[in-house]
Amino acid sequence: GAGVSQSPSNKVTEKGKDVELRCDPISGHTALYWYRQSLGQGLEFLIYFQGNSAPDKSGLPSDRFSAERTGGSVSTLTIQRTQQEDSAVYLCASSRPSGLDTQYFGPGTRLTVL
Amino acid sequence: AQSVSQHNHHVILSEAASLELGCNYSYGGTVNLFWYVQYPGQHLQLLLKYFSGDPLVKGIKGFEAEFIKSKFSFNLRKPSVQWSDTAEYFCAVNAKGGSYIPTFGRGTSLIVHP
Numbered sequence: 768g769a770g771v772s773q774s775p776s777n778k779v780t781e782k783g784k785d786v787e788l789r790c791d792p793i794s795g796h797t798a799l800y801w802y803r804q805s806l807g808q809g810l811e812f813l814i815y816f817q818g819n820s821a822p823d824k825s826g827l828p829s830d831r832f833s834a835e836r837t838g839g840s841v842s843t844l845t846i847q848r849t850q851q852e853d854s855a856v857y858l859c860a861s862s863r864p865s866g867l868d869t870q871y872f873g874p875g876t877r878l879t880v881l
Numbered sequence: 882a883q884s885v886s887q888h889n890h891h892v893i894l895s896e897a898a899s900l901e902l903g904c905n906y907s908y909g910g911t912v913n914l915f916w917y918v919q920y921p922g923q924h925l926q927l928l929l930k931y932f933s934g935d936p937l938v939k940g941i942k943g944f945e946a947e948f949i950k951s952k953f954s955f956n957l958r959k960p961s962v963q964w965s966d967t968a969e970y971f972c973a974v975n976a977k978g979g980s981y982i983p984t985f986g987r988g989t990s991l992i993v994h995p
Contacts, residue, residue, distance in 0.1 A: 770924075798981065807890075809987035810971065815980075823982060858925065867913050867975050870983065872925040 769793070771873035773859050779879045780849055788844045788876045792861030800870065801834055801844050802858040810858065816842060818864070849880045883908040883976050887986035894962055895994050902957040902989050904946075904972035914955040915973040915983070916946055925971070931955065942966070964995045 772791040780786050792799050801813040812826035816836045827833070831849075836842040846853055856877050860870040888903040906912065916928040929940025936948040942965075946957045955972060969990050975983040 800982070802985075807987075810985040812982055812984075815982050817981065823980065826982075860925075867977060867981060869915070869927050869930060870917075870973075872917075874924050 771859055771861055771871050773857075773873035773876050775876060776874060777877045777879075779881065781881050782851060783848055785845065785847045786849055786878065788846075788857050788878070790842045790844070790859030790861075790873060792840065792842070792859070793871055794840075795863070796861035796871070797839060797864045798862040799836060799842050800860045800862075801842070802860065804856040804858055804875070813844070813857075846878075849878075851880050854878055854880045883912075883974055883984045885972055885974050885984050885986040887970075887972050887989050889989045890987065891990045891992075893992045893994065896964055897961050898993075900957070900959045900962045900966070900991070902970055902972075902991070904955045904957065904986060906953050906955070906972075906974040906984075908953075908974065908976050911977040913975045913977065914946075914948060915975070916940065916944070916955075916957050917971045917973060917985075919969040919971070921968065928957070928970070962991075962993045964993050967991060967993045 774789045797818040799816040803811045814834045815823040831847045834844045856875040858875045859873045862868045862870045884907045886905045914931040917925050918928045919925045931938045931948045939945045944959050969988050971988045972986040973983045
């Protein structure tokens with residue numbers, strides 16, 4: 768079956784612009800995570816969705832970052848008024864309902880803010 | 882809160898050398914433990930995992946890891962590395978009864994020279 772997909776694969780934007788990153792999880796996976804991966808910094812947790820529960824937004828670095836998940840499936844991460852320090856690879860992962868199981872990662876979106 | 886420490890940030894080996902990557906975590910309760918691998922230009926993918934039972938777990942491509950509860954460790958090993966093992970390796974911990982958000986280590990970059 769299809770894995771986790773993300774779009775776009777690359778995004779170059781100018782400082783101050785808004786960007787939207789999309790994630791399509793594996794069908795049936797109710798848990799969805801967003802991470803940010805910067806060079807040498809490992810994975811930084813951003814936000815977690817589990818079914819219809821309120822998302823855990825504890826990792827969002829500022830109020831310029833937001834995410835939503837429509838219909839328990841597709842998720843969109845929005846970054847408003849982008850800054851150069853937002854440049855990174857944004858990864859999406861999904862897992863089965865237990866939330867403790869293996870995560871399946873998408874290919875990521877490489878964001879470059881000029 | 883749980884944390885994960887990977888002691889080796891960069892490892893360079895020659896083919897056929899033995900590999901051990903350290904991973905220690907801090908959490909007093911029951912945990913699920915993972916090693917993920919990211920080959921150049923590819924997605925993060927699961928290498929192996931420990932949920933319960935035999936503390937010595939075997940994964941893909943000849944990798945294994947041993948969970949030592951008393952040392953809070955989950956070190957990754959391979960007796961003889963190959964050039965194709967060149968990748969970034971991440972240890973992750975998910976605490977049972979916790980927030981369902983895994984904590985990742987900062988990663989270890991492994992380069993294997995042919």
